[in-house]
Amino acid sequence: xxxxxxxxxxxxxxxxxxxxxxxxxxxxxxxxxxxxxxxxxxxxxxxxxxxxxxxxxxxxxxxxxxxxxxxxxxxxxxxxxxxxxxxxxxxxxxxxxxxxxxxxxxxxxxxxxxxxxxxxxxxxxxxxxxxxxxxxxxxxxxxxxxxxxxxxxxxxxxxxxxxxxxxxxxxxxxxxxxxxxxxxxxxxxxxxxxxxxxxxxxxxxxxxxxxxxxxxxxxxxxxxxxxxxxxxxxxxxxxxxxxxxxxxxxxxxxxxxxxxxxxxxxxxxxxxxxxxxxxxxxxxxxxxxxxxxxxxxxxxxxxxxxxxxxxxxxxxxxxxxxxxxxxxxxxxxx
Amino acid sequence: xxxxxxxxxxxxxxxxxxxxxxxxxxxxxxxxxxxxxxxxxxxxxxxxxxxxxxxxxxxxxxxxxxxxxxxxxxxxxxxxxxxxxxxxxxxxxxxxxxxxxxxxxxxxxxxxxxxxxxxxxxxxxxxxxxxxxxxxxxxxxxxxxxxxxxxxxxxxxxxxxxxxxxxxxxxxxxxxxxxxxxxxxxxxxxxxxxxxxxxxxxxxxxxxxxxxxxxxxxxxxxxxxxxxxxxxxxxxxxxxxxxxxxxxxxxxxxxxxxxxxxxxxxxxxxxxxxxxxxxxxxxxxxxxxxxxxxxxxxxxxxxxxxxxxxxxxxxxxxxxxxxxxxxxxxxxxxxxxxxxxxxxxxxxxxxxxx
Numbered sequence: 001x002x003x004x005x006x007x008x009x010x011x012x013x014x015x016x017x018x019x020x021x022x023x024x025x026x027x028x029x030x031x032x033x034x035x036x037x038x039x040x041x042x043x044x045x046x047x048x049x050x051x052x053x054x055x056x057x058x059x060x061x062x063x064x065x066x067x068x069x070x071x072x073x074x075x076x077x078x079x080x081x082x083x084x085x086x087x088x089x090x091x092x093x094x095x096x097x098x099x100x101x102x103x104x105x106x107x108x109x110x111x112x113x114x115x116x117x118x119x120x121x122x123x124x125x126x127x128x129x130x131x132x133x134x135x136x137x138x139x140x141x142x143x144x145x146x147x148x149x150x151x152x153x154x155x156x157x158x159x160x161x162x163x164x165x166x167x168x169x170x171x172x173x174x175x176x177x178x179x180x181x182x183x184x185x186x187x188x189x190x191x192x193x194x195x196x197x198x199x200x201x202x203x204x205x206x207x208x209x210x211x212x213x214x215x216x217x218x219x220x221x222x223x224x225x226x227x228x229x230x231x232x233x234x235x236x237x238x239x240x241x242x243x244x245x246x247x248x249x250x251x252x253x254x255x256x257x258x259x260x261x262x263x264x265x266x267x268x269x270x271x272x273x274x275x276x277x278x279x280x281x282x283x284x285x286x287x288x289x290x291x292x293x294x295x296x297x298x299x300x301x302x303x304x305x306x307x308x309x310x311x312x313x314x315x316x317x318x319x320x321x322x323x324x325x326x327x328x329x330x331x332x333x334x
Numbered sequence: 335x336x337x338x339x340x341x342x343x344x345x346x347x348x349x350x351x352x353x354x355x356x357x358x359x360x361x362x363x364x365x366x367x368x369x370x371x372x373x374x375x376x377x378x379x380x381x382x383x384x385x386x387x388x389x390x391x392x393x394x395x396x397x398x399x400x401x402x403x404x405x406x407x408x409x410x411x412x413x414x415x416x417x418x419x420x421x422x423x424x425x426x427x428x429x430x431x432x433x434x435x436x437x438x439x440x441x442x443x444x445x446x447x448x449x450x451x452x453x454x455x456x457x458x459x460x461x462x463x464x465x466x467x468x469x470x471x472x473x474x475x476x477x478x479x480x481x482x483x484x485x486x487x488x489x490x491x492x493x494x495x496x497x498x499x500x501x502x503x504x505x506x507x508x509x510x511x512x513x514x515x516x517x518x519x520x521x522x523x524x525x526x527x528x529x530x531x532x533x534x535x536x537x538x539x540x541x542x543x544x545x546x547x548x549x550x551x552x553x554x555x556x557x558x559x560x561x562x563x564x565x566x567x568x569x570x571x572x573x574x575x576x577x578x579x580x581x582x583x584x585x586x587x588x589x590x591x592x593x594x595x596x597x598x599x600x601x602x603x604x605x606x607x608x609x610x611x612x613x614x615x616x617x618x619x620x621x622x623x624x625x626x627x628x629x630x631x632x633x634x635x636x637x638x639x640x641x642x643x644x645x646x647x648x649x650x651x652x653x654x655x656x657x658x659x660x661x662x663x664x665x666x667x668x669x670x671x672x673x674x675x676x677x678x679x680x681x682x683x684x685x686x687x688x
Contacts, residue, residue: 064465113664119464120410121663124607127600128659135652143645255596258469266465300484308480311473315458318470322462 007320015282015313022289036288037281042174044280045181049236050257051264051272052185053229059205059267060225063111064119066126070133071230073251075099076237077137080146080246088148092238099230100223107223134251143248148241177239184235185273188228192269201225205267259314265324275325283309337681353531370520375513383512390625391516391523392580397605397617398530399573404603405612406534407566408546409459413471414574415599416478421448421575422582422594423488426497429583430490437502437583441522441576448575449568451478456567460560463549475596482591498588515584522580526573531614533569542566543612574602608662610669619670627655 022033050068057065078098082091110125192198203211204221212218240250260279264271283306291305317324337358344350354360378387400414424447428440455474459467482488489497501510509515533539541562544552553559582589601624609620631651666672 064468110660110664117663117667120404120611121607121667123410123465123468124603125660125663127603128656128663130656131652131659132656135649135654135656139646139649139653143649255472258472262466262469299486304480304484308473308476311469311476315470315473318458318462318466322466 011316011320018290019281019285022285036284038174040281040284041277042171042178042280043284044277045178046236046240046276047256047260047280048273048276049181049184049232049239051260051276052188052269053232053236054257054261055264055267055269055272056225056229056232058261060201061111061204061222062119062208063122063126065229066123067129067133068229068233068257069251069255070130070137071099071102071233072237072240073246073248074102074133074137074237075230075234076148076241076246076250077141077146079234079238080148080241081141083148092234095234096231099234100227103226103230104223106226107219111222112219130251134248138248146241146246148238148246173242177243180235180239184232185269188232188269191228197224256310259310261324262314263317263324265326268324268326271324271326279310279313282313337678339682353535367524370524371517375516378516380512383516386625386629387516388512388519388585390621391519392577392585393602393605393625394618394621395523395526395580396574396577396602397609397621398527398614399570399577400602401606401609401611401613401617402530402534402542402573403566403570405606405610405616406539406546407542407563407570408463409456409563409566410464410468411471411570412468412596412599412603413455413474413478414570414602415594415596416475417448417452417571417574418578418581418598419478419482419591419594420451420571421445421578422589423482423497424448424575425579425583426499427488427490429499429502437504441579444579445572445575448578449572452567452571452574453564456564456571459563459567472596475599479591479595482594494590496588496590499583502583509584519580519584522576526576527614527618530573534614538562538565538569546612604659606669608659608669610671613669613671615674616669616671619674623670627658 050072053068053071054065057063057068075095075098078095079088079091082094086094106129110129111122114122114125190198192202200211200216200221201224203214203216204218208218211221237246237250240246244250256279257276260275261272262275263278264273264275286309287304287306294300294305339356339358342355342357344355349355354363374387375383396414396418400411403409403411403414421444425440425444428435428443429437451474455471458470462470483495489495501508503509504518507514509518534542541552541557542565544555544557545559545562545566549559552562578594582593586593605620605624606617607620608623609618610616628651631654632647635647662669
């Protein structure tokens with residue numbers, strides 16, 4: 001077992017060594033290190049949420065949904081603009097309705113005519129949807145930077161100052177966000193395991209034809225899956241928007257969810273969560289601790305390695321373990 | 335009536351295997367090339383050449399390169415904008431540091447640099463395919479974006495991070511007018527299109543197509559997947575690298591790393607989807623479509639007298655763009671090249687119904 005998996009083990013060992021190196025070598029004070037770690041986890045939660053949308057849709061319909069990022073932006077814009085005239089929770093509820101309608105339209109207009117096409121054609125179609133949603137969202141809701149105010153204090157709180165020198169600065173909002181994300185994941189797990197609809201969804205994900213032959217309506221299932229993905233996008237968008245403001249760059253940053261699903265496996269919900277946390281922590285660590293080293297070594301014009309670190313990590317993973325951490329093993333070796 | 339191959343009997347293998355076996359096609363192609371070389375530079379306005387024809391030709395070349403990889407060998411890449419960047423920056427650095435070198439040699443070297451980069455990022459294709467590979471090539475895109483923005487040597491320590499190049503000189507001619515630039519680009523693109531056409535109908539192209547259609551079967555009949563896939567990556571990146579160098583030197587003149595961002599990669603992908611996967615002609619159709627569409631979209635509201643803000647126009651452009659892509663995929667998944675083929679088929683029968 002170990003013999004066959006040695007590249008994976010080697011990669012994990014190198015990554016783990018890199019993770020603890022700053023602490024062990026004393027390059028950073030412990031308090032600062034924990035702060036970076038927490039910041040990474042927080043970013044990771046957001047990546048996880050976007051990746052979750054990807055995985056849901058990929059499992060149920062085999063569509064690689066490039067538009068997930070655009071859906072996050074669209075939902076966030078909807079909430080932000082509607083929250084200007086009503087309480088934010090009402091706006092969020094209305095936005096959920098909008099996302100369901102959107103899912104229905106996408107199924108009707110895009111997916112149904114393209115059924116049985118190759119994966120690449122479907123990928124292209126979701127790219128088209130991405131462009132359309134980006135344009136549509138900004139036409140309807142405007143293209144400035146908007147704020148989502150959830151009514152949570154933003155000022156950082158000092159915790160654990162008896163354990164670390166100087167304490168650790170954390171954002172109360174980040175904690176709320178992390179709890180919300182965890183709650184959403186738990187809710188989804190319940191939905192998938194306990195409700196008849198959830199069971200039907202899992203059946204479709206397992207085998208389209210078998211599911212259809214026992215009477216599960218594929219089209220309706222797809223609408224439901226896209227709606228659920230839309231709601232997940234909404235939660236991600238609201239958290240993200242309340243943290244950094246709602247703007248176009250959300251749509252692009254959501255591309256980070258791609259390496260996350262590679263790392264966690266395309267078909268694994270826990271994989272999306274854990275993959276997101278790994279990517280989030282990994283790239284923050286790399287940016288803060290590896291970045292300055294690289295800058296000094298190669299005389300760079302600034303760091304910014306978090307832009308590609310996640311992708312390189314995913315690339316390495318693809319070479320040693322193509323199915324991801326938790327993905328289904330599929331043997332097509334050529 | 336006019337387009338019919340009746341009575342054109344082939345009496346030798348060479349005649350049977352030539353590139354354009356039908357006489358009408360030969361005449362049409364010759365006329366098209368003659369028109370492009372001799373007539374267009376005389377009648378086209380400077381604006382038309384600068385804003386439409388030159389970008390169209392260069393992007394055709396890039397789309398052609400991507401089509402060799404995605405359309406013929408079946409390997410998806412969302413990183414070809416990065417390989418264009420590699421070509422452009424390689425050409426910039428070679429021209430800067432070895433100024434005595436002929437521009438044609440520079441272009442070839444830039445292409446080779448891109449080919450090397452393409453092969454390195456093509457290595458994952460030996461183990462993974464399809465969507466997984468798409469993400470792997472995305473890594474190339476973001477990595478090279480970062481490299482050219484941050485590593486100062488590549489931009490010759492320019493403080494703004496953007497580089498500019500002088501007009502290029504070819505055998506004593508300075509390419510400083512749109513017409514000269516156009517002819518230079520046209521010659522190169524025509525040459526590469528000829529090369530691509532012959533590559534795909536020869537041994538190499540057939541091994542690519544075998545890999546695309548069914549990799550296991552291809553391996554069984556003796557095609558080496560590694561050689562086929564990596565050669566597809568190399569040739570494709572070579573084409574795209576040359577296109578990138580031309581894009582920088584001829585079209586842009588001065589550029590920053592953002593010029594080769596992921597938007598460009600996605601646009602290249604759209605070109606070959608809309609034009610037609612696995613079609614040389616389709617690459618040109620797709621490039622024409624993508625170049626002309628935004629210009630048209632900008633012109634239409636003005637022509638109709640509808641006042642529209644620039645921001646609104648760009649959002650509408652996004653929307654129409656996305657809608658058109660979905661529309662094309664639904665109505666004609668095989669692209670414009672298929673429409674062209676259908677048209678030719680109809681023309682063969684016309685004026686008879688069968």
